[in-house]
Amino acid sequence: MYKVPLKDGVLDMENGTFIQIKNLKKYFIEEPDLLMKLVTKKKKRVVKAVDDISLDINKGETLGLVGESGCGKTTLGRTIVRLYEPTEGKIIFKGEDITEARGEKLKEYRKKAQIIFQNPYSSLNPRKTVRQILSVPLIASGVKDPHEREERIMYLLNRVGLNYRQMDSYPHEFSGGQRQRIGIARALAMSPEFIVADEPVSALDVSIQAQIINLLEELKEELNLTYLFIAHDLSVVYHVSDRVAVMYLGKIVEMGKTEDIFFNPLHPYTKALLSAIPSIDKSKRRERIILEGTVPSPVNPPKGCRFSTRCFVKKGKMCEEEEPELKEVEKGHFVACHLY
C-alpha cells in the first residue's frame, strides 16, 4: 500500500493530522440512455458535488461543516467514509492512503470510520429489531460469541441512554430522539476513532436536540473520538465544533477556528449566512444581509468565484473570471475570496 511521503519526515500520529483530504473531487455523471441519445440531443450532465476540496482533521477535534442544502456537504462526508467512490483526490487516514482501499483494507478502515445519518426514520430498517440492527456491525468486527455480542449490545444501549430491555423492539416503537440514539449506538458498535455525523439533530425537536448534542459531546470525551460534524444549523455547529469549514457549491470558501469564523467572518457568504441566523437575543441580532436568489446549479457552476452571482461586495470582472484560491489570511484562518 502506498504510504504518504511525510513532510520533513514528521507526521505526529498522536496530536497531528488524523485525516487528510487532498484535492478531493466527487462528480456524479448522468448519462442519457441510448433512446434519449438518438431522439434528442441530450448531453451527459456532470454534477460537481464536491469539487477540489482539501482539508485536515486533527485527532480529537470536531470539524464542523456548514453550508446550504445542495452544497455538497453530505457528499463530502459520505465520500470520506468511502460510501461514495471519490472521482479524484486522496483520503489519507492516519498516514495511510485509503482512497483506493479494497477488501480487508477497506473493512479495517470502516471499523475506524463510521457515520451517523441524518434521518433517524429512514436510516433504520423497520423490519429488524434493535438487537439485529446492532448485531450486524458487531459480527462484521469479529465478535463471534453470541453472549459477548449480547453484552456489547447491552453496554452500547446503556451508553447511549436506552434501556437494554428494549433490545427486541422495532424502530417504530421508538421516538425520533431514541432512534437517533440507536443510530449512534450502531456507529459506536465498531469502536470507531472517527465519526461523520451527518446532520444528526436536524430532524429533532429543540429539547431532544440538546440531549443528542450532549450525548455526542460526552462520547467524544469518553472514547476519544474525532468528529466531522455536518449541519446546516449554525448555532449547533458553533456549539460542538473546534474548527469550522463553510462550503458553497462544492467548494470550501472559508475555514478556521470556530471563534474566528463566527466572530470575525471574512468571506461575504459566511457573513450573509451568519446574519441570517435568527436569534432570541435582541442585542445579538446583526444587520441582516439578505442574499438574492438561490444557489446556482452545480451542473454548470458560475465561472470564476462561484459566489459571484449572489455576492454583494463583488469587485467586478476579476470575481467573475478568476477562481479564488483558499488562502491563509490569518493564522489558521483560510478564505477563498479576491478581497483578501
Added chain:
Amino acid sequence: MLEIRNLKVVFQTDRGVVKAVNGIDLSLERGKILGLVGESGSGKSMTLLSILRLVPYPGKIVEGEILFEGEDLLKKSASQMREIRGKDIAMIFQDPMTTLNPVFPVGEQIRESLRVHNIIKPEKEGILGFLRERDRRKKEYEKVVELMEKVGISYPEKRYFSYPHQFSGGMQQRAIIAIALSCNPKLLLADEPTTALDVTIQAQILDLLRQINEVNGTSIIFVTHDLAVAAEFCDEIAVMYAGQIVEKGPVDKVIEEPKHPYTKGLLRSIPKITRKKEKLYVIPGNVPDLAFLPPYGCPFYERCEEAVEECKEATIPLIEVSDGEFVRCIKYL
C-alpha cells in the same frame, strides 16, 4: 378579529382518547403576527387546522368556539367553509414539495384559486360565451403573473408553465405563498413555512411574509418549533405543551422574562452563539403520551424542576400576570 375559545380536539384511537388540543384560548388582532411555539405533538398544527375545520379523521372538534370577525366558524355549513378557505383565511403548509401538485404547472395551480373563488368575474354568458371564457382566462393569467412577481419569482411569464419539480424549495414556497395571497386573505395561517428551508432562504421568506403583513395588513398565525424565528418574526407568542397553552404574551416579555418552567427550559436548551461555551441544558424526561394524560394536575409536573406537591392535583387556569401576559403555572396563582 380571530378569537378561539376553549377549543378541544380529540382523536379516538385504539389506545384511548388523545386530547390533541385541550382547551385553548387565543385571540388575534388585525395586522398582528401571532407565533404558536411548541414541540412536535404539542397540538400547534391541530389548532391551526381546526381554524379551517380541516382536522383529519379520526380527529374531532368536540368543544369550543372559533370566532372569525364575530362569526363562529364551527357553526358554518360545509359550503360556507369552502368559501372561507383560501379566500378569507389562507394556509401555507410546512413541506412545499408535497403541497404542490406535481402534475400541473405552477401557474395553473395559482390560477385555480382565483377561479374557485370567482376573483375575476365572468361577463354575462351569451352566444359567444366561449370567447368570454378566453378573455377571463387571459385576465387570470395576468393576475397570476402579477402575483408571482410580487412574491419574488423571476421571469413569471416563463415560470408560469414550469412544473413544481423545476422549482427549488424556496421558489416552491414562494409559489405557495402566491396561492395563499391570490384572494387577498385577511388571515394567513403558516404552518412551519420555513422549517424545510435553508437559513438564507428562510430569511428571504420571512422577509416576504413581513412585507405582506405590513403592506396588506394581513394577520398571520405562525406555527414554528424554532423559538428564535418566532422571537424575531412575531408580535405575540403562545407556547404550547401537551395540547395546552402554558404561556402567552407579547414577544419581548415571553422571550426575555419567561415565567413558565417549560418556556425557560426551552430557551435554555437552544444552542447560542456566545463567547462562552457551556453544556446545553436538557429538560429532563420526555413529552408525555397524550393518550395517558392524567385528568388533573399539570402535564409538565414530571419534568418540572420547580414543581411542588400541589402541582400533581390542582387544575391550573391560565393566569394573567401582567397586562396581556398569561401563564399556566401554580406559582403565579
